[in-house]
Amino acid sequence: MTGIAPHREYTDRLAAGEVPFQTCDRCHAAVFYPRVICPVCGAVELSWSQSAGLGTVYSVSVLSPREGPPYTVVLVDLDEGFRVMSTVVEVPAEDVRIGARVRGRVGQDGPSGPRVVFTVDEEGRG
Amino acid sequence: MSGPELRGAAAIVGVAESDLGEVGPDRYAIELAAQASAAALAEAGLSTRDVDGLFCAIAGRGMAPLDMAEYLGVRPRYTDGTMVGGSSFVSHLHHAALAIASGACEVALIAYGSTARSDSGRGRLSTGPPELPSYEAAYRPRMPVTGYALAAARHMHQYGTTRTHLAEVAVAARRWARLNPKAFVRDPLTIQDVLDSRVISSPLSKLDCCLVTDGGGAVVVTGAERARDLPRPPVYLLGAGEAHRHRSISQMPDLTVTAATESSARAYAMAKLGPGDVDVVQLYDAFTINTILFLEDLGFCAKGEGGDFVSGGRIAPGGALPVNTNGGGLSYCHPGMYGIFPLIEATRQIRGEAGGRQQPDVTIALAHGNGGQLSSQVTAILGGRESL
Numbered sequence: 001m002t003g004i005a006p007h008r009e010y011t012d013r014l015a016a017g018e019v020p021f022q023t024c025d026r027c028h029a030a031v032f033y034p035r036v037i038c039p040v041c042g043a044v045e046l047s048w049s050q051s052a053g054l055g056t057v058y059s060v061s062v063l064s065p066r067e068g069p070p071y072t073v074v075l076v077d078l079d080e081g082f083r084v085m086s087t088v089v090e091v092p093a094e095d096v097r098i099g100a101r102v103r104g105r106v107g108q109d110g111p112s113g114p115r116v117v118f119t120v121d122e123e124g125r126g
Numbered sequence: 127m128s129g130p131e132l133r134g135a136a137a138i139v140g141v142a143e144s145d146l147g148e149v150g151p152d153r154y155a156i157e158l159a160a161q162a163s164a165a166a167l168a169e170a171g172l173s174t175r176d177v178d179g180l181f182c183a184i185a186g187r188g189m190a191p192l193d194m195a196e197y198l199g200v201r202p203r204y205t206d207g208t209m210v211g212g213s214s215f216v217s218h219l220h221h222a223a224l225a226i227a228s229g230a231c232e233v234a235l236i237a238y239g240s241t242a243r244s245d246s247g248r249g250r251l252s253t254g255p256p257e258l259p260s261y262e263a264a265y266r267p268r269m270p271v272t273g274y275a276l277a278a279a280r281h282m283h284q285y286g287t288t289r290t291h292l293a294e295v296a297v298a299a300r301r302w303a304r305l306n307p308k309a310f311v312r313d314p315l316t317i318q319d320v321l322d323s324r325v326i327s328s329p330l331s332k333l334d335c336c337l338v339t340d341g342g343g344a345v346v347v348t349g350a351e352r353a354r355d356l357p358r359p360p361v362y363l364l365g366a367g368e369a370h371r372h373r374s375i376s377q378m379p380d381l382t383v384t385a386a387t388e389s390s391a392r393a394y395a396m397a398k399l400g401p402g403d404v405d406v407v408q409l410y411d412a413f414t415i416n417t418i419l420f421l422e423d424l425g426f427c428a429k430g431e432g433g434d435f436v437s438g439g440r441i442a443p444g445g446a447l448p449v450n451t452n453g454g455g456l457s458y459c460h461p462g463m464y465g466i467f468p469l470i471e472a473t474r475q476i477r478g479e480a481g482g483r484q485q486p487d488v489t490i491a492l493a494h495g496n497g498g499q500l501s502s503q504v505t506a507i508l509g510g511r512e513s514l
Contacts (some may be wrong), residue, residue: 007259033261033377059283059381061275062328063268073267073327075276075376085262085376098283115264 006034009048014114019051019104021082030081053104054079054121062093072096076104076118088118096120133396134514136223136234137353137360140170141470144342146459147310148243155184156197158342159239163198166344171357172233179204179231181218184239185462194237204231210370211497212410214238215345215466216504220366222347232348236469239342240461246338262376268327271335271413273375273499275327278415280381282329284430289329291433292414293320296333296456298442299411303453305443305483310339311457320414334414336455336464343466345473361473362514364399364490365507367392375499382430386423386494386503393492393505394425401425404507405488406475407447408468410496411454417441420494421449424505443483451475451483465495469506476510489513 006022010033013020022031026043037044055078064070070093077083088096089107100120107117142165144158159182167173180202184190191207194200206221208214215236222234267273281287297317303309315333323333353360369388372378394400401424409420418432426447427435435441441449450456452471455464472491474480489512495504 033259059276059280061267061272061279061330062325063266063272064325071266073265073272073276075381083376085265085267087265098279110264111266112264 006036010034011113013048014106014116017106019053019106019116021049021051021078021080022046023049030078032082032084049080051078051080051104055102055104055118057088057096057098057100057102058083059098060088060096070094074118076102078104084116086116086118088120090119132223132227132366133364133398134362135227135350136347137350137362138345138469138473138508139348139353139356139358139360140166140168140172140344140346141473142166142169142344143308143467143470144239146308146341147339149241149340151244151247153241153244155187155239155241155342156193157239158241158340159184159194159237159344160197162239162342162344163235163237166346167235169358170346172346174198174200176233177235178202179222179225179234181206181208181222181234181236182238183207183209183214183218183463200235202231210502212412212463212465213495213497213502213504214463215343215469216493216495216506217368217502219345219347219363219469219506220368220504223363223366226347226349232352234347236345236347236466237342238344238463238466240463241340242462243338243340262374270499271330272327274413274415275330276375277381277419277500278329278413281415281418284382285433287418287433289321290317291418291437292329292334293317294436295411295414295417295441296320298436298439298445299450299454299456301442302451302483303457306453306458307481309453309458310337330413330415336412336460337457339459339461341459341461343470345466345469359477359510361476361508361510363506364509364513365393365395365397366505367396368502368504370498370502373498373501378500381500382419384419384423384500384503386420386505389503389505390424390494393507397507399490399507404490404492406451406472406485406491407449407494408452408472408491409450409494410464410468411450411456412460412464412496414456416496417449419500420496424492424494448485451480451485463497465497465504468493468495472508476508
């Protein structure tokens with residue numbers, strides 16, 4: 001059940017270490033960000049799923065703040081069929097490439113609590 | 127269902143800017159909108175007492191049409207506060223034509239003002255809470271530039287577009303601005319200057335980004351019949367189209383293709399014209415990638431060929447296709463929601479009033495607005511008397 005407060009459900013699942021997303025019970029579309037209605041078919045029955053976290057970098061931008069190290073903002077296409085904004089960590093920001101295979105996990109270092117971050121997937125490194 | 131026959135039913139009869147650039151700490155957005163409104167109405171031979179349709183959007187003001195009507199002393203019988211970001215005013219033009227054609231109003235005033243530049247120095251920036259939780263903010267994108275940077279990076283990856291291609295857009299805009307006395311920056315600019323400027327959100331550098339200025343604008347629209355009796359040559363709305371697909375950049379299906387493909391198709395169909403008929407193009411260049419994306423999506427070149435298309439000065443003064451002849455958001459003026467200025471410049475080019483940047487024999491102009499993060503796309507095709 002989606003319940004009536006999808007954002008709360010999302011943050012609870014995130015806090016428990018999941019990479020959560022929804023799927024539509026009717027058309028089976030992957031849905032992100034969390035909603036109370038399917039943006040593909042309009043059904044209101046959505047179920048929570050846990051992503052395996054594997055995906056591909058769709059686009060990347062590097063930001064270099066005056067204070068602190070450069071960081072990436074990426075769009076990642078998860079294998080389950082949804083896209084998220086995130087960041088790729090543990091490699092120099094300039095080395096993150098479009099098309100790279102990445103693996104998501106919950107990082108605790110976000111500016112506002114837990115967030116999904118990605119690392120380059122070793123098997124997909126090429 | 128077929129709507130009213132819109133092609134040529136309504137015409138722009140007055141346009142004006144307010145003071146532009148940096149107006150200082152003691153002036154307010156609504157004052158600039160009102161200043162532009164007064165000038166546009168005067169040019170049209172009309173006054174606030176003639177206005178019975180009001181179309182208005184001001185960033186941060188949820189009831190901008192009410193603010194504006196009260197301020198001007200206008201009591202509209204038709205009001206439209208459509209707020210889709212920078213494309214709002216092209217959308218207002220479309221809606222005004224529909225309202226006029228259906229008899230809902232007779233004289234429509236479209237108005238905009240902003241003190242974005244002066245606000246930054248006096249703590250007047252609004253920081254209201256977002257309407258929905260953000261699924262992007264935790265990653266610290268610098269919006270709006272990062273959204274457009276992600277689109278640029280993807281276009282470069284997919285089509286081999288280069289930073290030099292992007293720089294060509296900035297240089298062309300600057301060369302036009304050097305012909306416009308009202309432009310905010312008029313210093314010479316080279317490709318190398320753009321490539322050497324500080325990267326803000328890769329691949330976009332400071333000189334790939336629009337200005338932050340103050341400024342306002344107004345456009346007066348009325349029916350074709352009444353327009354004939356007014357002082358300035360009418361500039362007819364021949365076609366208009368709107369489309370949007372998303373709000374946040376992470377929800378945009380394909381970052382290399384904007385909804386301008388749909389908005390322009392609708393506008394061309396209504397106008398019974400195509401890109402080959404367009405004499406000048408005025409489009410919303412918030413960032414250099416916009417010009418490339420929109421020239422592709424408006425049909426001036428094939429998808430992926432925008433980088434080569436803008437190269438060699440093709441969209442600069444003397445080039446084959448004049449684009450953003452006022453200098454655009456990159457070099458002329460960008461108060462945050464630029465979409466009213468393409469309408470103003472398109473009108474002036476058709477009237478032959480663009481001074482040192484006037485293009486010869488302009489009959490058809492295309493004005494294109496962009497709102498949000500490549501989100502809302504609105505296309506208008508305007509023409510002089512010969513186009514009817």
